[in-house]
Amino acid sequence: MKxxxxxxxxxxxxxxxxxxxQYPLYSQDxxxxxxxxxxxxxxxxxxxxxxxxxxxxPVGTIEEARQYIGRSGYIAAAERDGEVVEGFPxxxxxxxxxxxxxxxxxxxxxxxxxxxxxxxxxGAKQLVIGSFLNMTALSNWLITQxxxxxxxxxxxxxxxxxxxxxxxxxxxxxxxxxxxxxxxxDSSIAAKYLFMAARDNFMSIxxxxxxxxxxxxxxxxxxxxYCLTPDQxxxxxxxxxxxxxxxxxxxxxx
Amino acid sequence: MKxxxxxxxxxxxxxxxxxxxQYPLYSQDxxxxxxxxxxxxxxxxxxxxxxxxxxxxPVGTIEEARQYIGRSGYIAAAERDGEVVEGFPxxxxxxxxxxxxxxxxxxxxxxxxxxxxxxxxxGAKQLVIGSFLNMTALSNWLITQxxxxxxxxxxxxxxxxxxxxxxxxxxxxxxxxxxxxxxxxDSSIAAKYLFMAARDNFMSIxxxxxxxxxxxxxxxxxxxxYCLTPDQxxxxxxxxxxxxxxxxxxxxxx
Numbered sequence: 026m027k028x029x030x031x032x033x034x035x036x037x038x039x040x041x042x043x044x045x046x047q048y049p050l051y052s053q054d055x056x057x058x059x060x061x062x063x064x065x066x067x068x069x070x071x072x073x074x075x076x077x078x079x080x081x082x083p084v085g086t087i088e089e090a091r092q093y094i095g096r097s098g099y100i101a102a103a104e105r106d107g108e109v110v111e112g113f114p115x116x117x118x119x120x121x122x123x124x125x126x127x128x129x130x131x132x133x134x135x136x137x138x139x140x141x142x143x144x145x146x147x148g149a150k151q152l153v154i155g156s157f158l159n160m161t162a163l164s165n166w167l168i169t170q171x172x173x174x175x176x177x178x179x180x181x182x183x184x185x186x187x188x189x190x191x192x193x194x195x196x197x198x199x200x201x202x203x204x205x206x207x208x209x210x211d212s213s214i215a216a217k218y219l220f221m222a223a224r225d226n227f228m229s230i231x232x233x234x235x236x237x238x239x240x241x242x243x244x245x246x247x248x249x250x251y252c253l254t255p256d257q258x259x260x261x262x263x264x265x266x267x268x269x270x271x272x273x274x275x276x277x278x279x
Numbered sequence: 280m281k282x283x284x285x286x287x288x289x290x291x292x293x294x295x296x297x298x299x300x301q302y303p304l305y306s307q308d309x310x311x312x313x314x315x316x317x318x319x320x321x322x323x324x325x326x327x328x329x330x331x332x333x334x335x336x337p338v339g340t341i342e343e344a345r346q347y348i349g350r351s352g353y354i355a356a357a358e359r360d361g362e363v364v365e366g367f368p369x370x371x372x373x374x375x376x377x378x379x380x381x382x383x384x385x386x387x388x389x390x391x392x393x394x395x396x397x398x399x400x401x402g403a404k405q406l407v408i409g410s411f412l413n414m415t416a417l418s419n420w421l422i423t424q425x426x427x428x429x430x431x432x433x434x435x436x437x438x439x440x441x442x443x444x445x446x447x448x449x450x451x452x453x454x455x456x457x458x459x460x461x462x463x464x465d466s467s468i469a470a471k472y473l474f475m476a477a478r479d480n481f482m483s484i485x486x487x488x489x490x491x492x493x494x495x496x497x498x499x500x501x502x503x504x505y506c507l508t509p510d511q512x513x514x515x516x517x518x519x520x521x522x523x524x525x526x527x528x529x530x531x532x533x
Contacts, residue, residue: 043297043439050438183296184304185466212439215473222472 035207038202040172041216045142053164056172058149059103059163061156062179063188064240065117066104066139067262068156068252072119074271076256077128083140083267084133093133100127102134108245118248119158121248138179146177147264154262154269157192157227157252162259166201166274173182174200176216185220187254191227194220211275227253289461293454294429295447295470298434305464312403313417313450315410316433317442318494319371319449320358320393321516322410322506327375328442328525329412329512331382333352337394338387347387354381359498370504373412387476392433399425400431401518408516408523411446411481418453418512420528428454430470440501441473442507445481481507 042051051162052058061067070081078100084090087110093101094113104114109116115125117136146152154164155176167174176196178189194216200206201217208214223229228250240249262269298303304314315321322489324335332354338344341364347355348366356369363370369379370392388394400406405426409417421428430450432443448470454460455471477483482504494503516523 044301046300047298047438115347181465182304184301184464185469185470185526187465190469209290210438215439215442215444218476219469219472247521268437 035205037171037206039167039176039197039206039214040174040210040215041176041178041190043178043185043190043212043216044183045138045145045177046183048142048145048177051175051177051212052146052149054151054173055066055175057151057153057167057170058146058175058177059153059155059167060139060142060146060177060179060191061253062136062139062142062158063192064245065119065248066134066136066179067154068158069102069117069119069122070134070139070154070258070262070269071156071158071258073127074260074262075081075134076123076125077130077131079129079270081246081262082131082133082267083143083269084135085144087135087139090133090135098129098131099127099234100130100132102132104136106224107135107240108247118245119251120181120248131148138181142177142179143151143264143269147267149175152264153272155192155196157195157255158257159259159261160192160195160255161199162256162274163261164196166261167196167200170204170235174206190216191219191223193219195224227255285421289459291425291460293421293430293451293460293462293467294428294464295430295432295444295451295467295471297439297444297466299430299431300437301401302311302396302398302431303478305429305431305466306400306403308351308427309403309429311405311421311424312348312400312429312431313407313409313421313430314393314396314433316352316390316393316396316447317410317446318499319373319502319506320390320433321413322387323356323371323373323376323410324388324393324408324516325410325412325514327376327381328514328516330377330379331384332386333383333524334385335516336385336387336478336521337397337523338389339394339398341389342356344389345388352383354379354384354386356386358390360391361421361494365369374502374505392435395520396431396433397523402459402474403429404528405466406518409446409450411449411509413512413515414509415450415453416510416528417515419452420515422457422459423456428460444470445473448460448472449478479518481509528530
């Protein structure tokens with residue numbers, strides 16, 4: 026194990042928090058919080074904006090979301106335990122959003138892990154949404170912001186989760202490379218090593234995870250493959266007064 | 280990243296819990312809990328038994344431990360934030376225990392992280408103490424026990440900690456190799472990959488950790504090197520009615 030690349034002269038910190046429940050332990054002095062729920066809430070949010078959604082209102086409970094079922098201009102989306110909640114037209118499938126007519130609509134969404142993490146961190150100075158789909162756009166934008174960055178993994182029911190952590194390691198890697206960022210936390214070093222182990226094949230992450238059986242049972246293979254494919258969007262969802270709106274950023278050509 | 284080695288026909292589970300606060304999420308159906316606090320509580324406990332201590336009473340507060348200062352037959356040990364608490368003859372330095380006359384004594388110990396993890400998990404069917412010092416003896420014993428095993432990392436003030444997680448990955452690796460064990464949790468897969476990244480040089484783990492500065496400041500380098508050196512003992516501390524006692528096991532020769 027080589028030492029994590031660190032720049033002793035760094036100006037800003039980039040850190041990883043593995044579970045929403047630990048957010049208070051890591052949130053101090055963090056200017057930007059990136060909420061990550063690769064499977065599938067934050068991937069679905071990026072996809073929804075990529076397909077023309079105007080706003081996304083993240084809500085904590087199914088009851089709040091249910092009030093918007095059938096209301097003109099709104100789409101109600103609710104997921105629990107990986108499945109669409111009964112009575113709702115959408116859950117958290119990004120492919121379902123990609124295939125629907127959502128142009129100009131406001132999506133009201135509640136999910137098992139992702140919207141909970143957003144609600145926990147909504148007091149942050151800035152809160153943005155990360156996924157493999159907008160990975161490069163997000164990383165480049167973070168590098169320009171002159172703020173400490175906390176990568177907040179949504180996990181699975183407050184447990185550690187591999188795909189969120191590997192993605193956090195991928196973003197961390199880009200930020201460290203810029204020379205502007207350093208890290209202090211053991212969790213951040215671990216995320217970087219997990220990314221290094223997984224970098225050649227993101228899909229392989231889930232091959233190692235017994236949780237894959239749940240994914241297969243719920244017929245989510247296509248969604249999962251989509252969610253693990255980097256750089257399909259240059260939109261960064263950002264929270265403004267409790268509502269997510271799309272922020273389009275320029276991705277420099279290599 | 281290659282898939283974690285898994286045996287579909289395994290009989291028992293071995294899982295890793297990264298922080299004491301998450302213990303209730305991982306404790307179900309676990310027959311044996313291994314408490315891990317590499318730097319330095321569980322390393323100190325193994326060392327104390329190796330040097331003849333008769334019992335160790337883990338206590339939660341400094342006040343409880345303080346009652347034993349100067350009492351005949353007892354040694355009071357208290358550590359907070361890496362330092363010996365004022366008024367106590369010992370903290371959690373294994374080398375200090377190795378150099379003292381502790382033959383036949385009862386040690387009453389409170390530490391920042393390790394004794395807290397022990398107290399949280401004291402309801403487990405069996406609770407044992409793990410460290411690099413007794414790694415092989417512990418792993419071999421676990422393989423013979425016919426129980427699910429939870430590797431409980433003490434972490435640092437309820438945050439994820441690298442050395443505890445890497446050690447958990449090392450034990451997990453041995454248990455998976457036996458063919459009797461499998462895993463279900465993402466945290467367990469991650470611990471295994473962290474161990475694989477660190478296996479060639481355990482000391483390098485801490486070279487990567489900015490926390491090293493604290494270790495240098497407190498002049499703990501010698502202690503740390505000692506704590507990361509595997510297989511110096513074949514004693515497994517085990518909890519009996521709230522008190523840790525030494526269980527000596529045979530280590531088969533390679």
